[in-house]
Amino acid sequence: MNRNRPDNSRGKKMFFNKKKSCYFCKERIRYIDYKNGGMLERSTLETGKILPGRVTGTCAYHQKLLAKAIKRARHMGILKFVEPKRG
Numbered sequence: 648m649n650r651n652r653p654d655n656s657r658g659k660k661m662f663f664n665k666k667k668s669c670y671f672c673k674e675r676i677r678y679i680d681y682k683n684g685g686m687l688e689r690s691t692l693e694t695g696k697i698l699p700g701r702v703t704g705t706c707a708y709h710q711k712l713l714a715k716a717i718k719r720a721r722h723m724g725i726l727k728f729v730e731p732k733r734g
Protein backbone atom coordinates (compact mmCIF):
# COMPACT_ATOMS: atom_id res chain seq x y z
CA MET A 648 0.00 0.00 0.00
CA ASN A 649 1.29 3.39 -0.90
CA ARG A 650 0.26 6.05 1.52
CA ASN A 651 0.16 9.40 -0.14
CA ARG A 652 0.86 11.88 2.56
CA PRO A 653 1.09 15.47 1.40
CA ASP A 654 4.04 16.12 3.65
CA ASN A 655 6.43 17.19 0.96
CA SER A 656 4.48 20.35 0.23
CA ARG A 657 6.44 22.24 2.82
CA GLY A 658 8.80 24.05 0.46
CA LYS A 659 6.25 25.67 -1.78
CA LYS A 660 3.13 26.92 -0.24
CA MET A 661 1.15 28.41 -3.04
CA PHE A 662 -2.05 28.74 -1.14
CA PHE A 663 -2.75 32.08 0.44
CA ASN A 664 0.92 32.84 0.98
CA LYS A 665 1.06 32.02 4.63
CA LYS A 666 -1.90 34.20 5.48
CA LYS A 667 -2.85 32.66 8.76
CA SER A 668 -5.65 34.83 9.95
CA CYS A 669 -9.31 34.32 9.39
CA TYR A 670 -10.31 36.31 6.34
CA PHE A 671 -13.93 36.43 7.40
CA CYS A 672 -13.13 37.65 10.90
CA LYS A 673 -10.90 40.32 9.49
CA GLU A 674 -13.58 41.48 7.09
CA ARG A 675 -16.14 41.16 9.86
CA ILE A 676 -18.28 38.89 7.76
CA ARG A 677 -21.03 37.41 9.85
CA TYR A 678 -22.85 35.61 7.10
CA ILE A 679 -21.24 33.86 4.17
CA ASP A 680 -23.34 34.21 1.08
CA TYR A 681 -23.51 31.08 -1.02
CA LYS A 682 -24.23 33.24 -4.05
CA ASN A 683 -20.81 34.79 -3.77
CA GLY A 684 -19.16 32.10 -5.82
CA GLY A 685 -15.86 33.92 -6.20
CA MET A 686 -15.36 34.20 -2.48
CA LEU A 687 -16.27 30.59 -1.91
CA GLU A 688 -14.02 29.44 -4.69
CA ARG A 689 -11.05 30.89 -2.85
CA SER A 690 -11.66 28.34 -0.16
CA THR A 691 -11.89 25.35 -2.44
CA LEU A 692 -9.34 23.35 -4.32
CA GLU A 693 -9.35 22.90 -8.06
CA THR A 694 -11.05 19.61 -7.52
CA GLY A 695 -13.84 21.38 -5.71
CA LYS A 696 -12.76 20.23 -2.30
CA ILE A 697 -13.11 22.56 0.62
CA LEU A 698 -9.76 23.67 1.96
CA PRO A 699 -9.39 22.93 5.66
CA GLY A 700 -9.25 25.84 8.05
CA ARG A 701 -5.72 25.06 9.05
CA VAL A 702 -4.63 25.70 5.49
CA THR A 703 -6.50 28.91 4.91
CA GLY A 704 -6.36 30.17 8.48
CA THR A 705 -10.11 30.34 8.66
CA CYS A 706 -11.39 29.98 12.20
CA ALA A 707 -13.63 27.10 13.20
CA TYR A 708 -16.72 29.26 13.31
CA HIS A 709 -16.30 30.63 9.82
CA GLN A 710 -15.06 27.34 8.46
CA LYS A 711 -18.36 25.85 9.46
CA LEU A 712 -20.32 28.63 7.82
CA LEU A 713 -18.11 28.35 4.80
CA ALA A 714 -18.63 24.63 4.43
CA LYS A 715 -22.35 25.15 4.62
CA ALA A 716 -22.27 27.94 2.06
CA ILE A 717 -20.09 25.92 -0.29
CA LYS A 718 -22.37 22.92 -0.07
CA ARG A 719 -25.32 25.13 -0.77
CA ALA A 720 -23.51 26.77 -3.68
CA ARG A 721 -22.74 23.37 -5.13
CA HIS A 722 -26.37 22.50 -5.01
CA MET A 723 -27.29 25.70 -6.79
CA GLY A 724 -24.74 25.02 -9.49
CA ILE A 725 -22.51 27.93 -8.52
CA LEU A 726 -19.65 25.72 -7.42
CA LYS A 727 -18.77 22.33 -8.74
CA PHE A 728 -18.87 19.15 -6.78
CA VAL A 729 -15.71 17.30 -5.85
CA GLU A 730 -14.36 15.61 -8.91
CA PRO A 731 -13.21 12.06 -8.39
CA LYS A 732 -9.61 11.53 -9.35
CA ARG A 733 -9.21 9.54 -12.51
CA GLY A 734 -6.23 7.74 -13.85
Ligand SMILES: [Zn+2]
Pocket residue numbers: 669670671672673705706707708709710
Ligand atom coordinates in the same frame (compact mmCIF):
# COMPACT_ATOMS: atom_id res chain seq x y z
ZN1 LIG B 1 -13.39 33.75 11.52
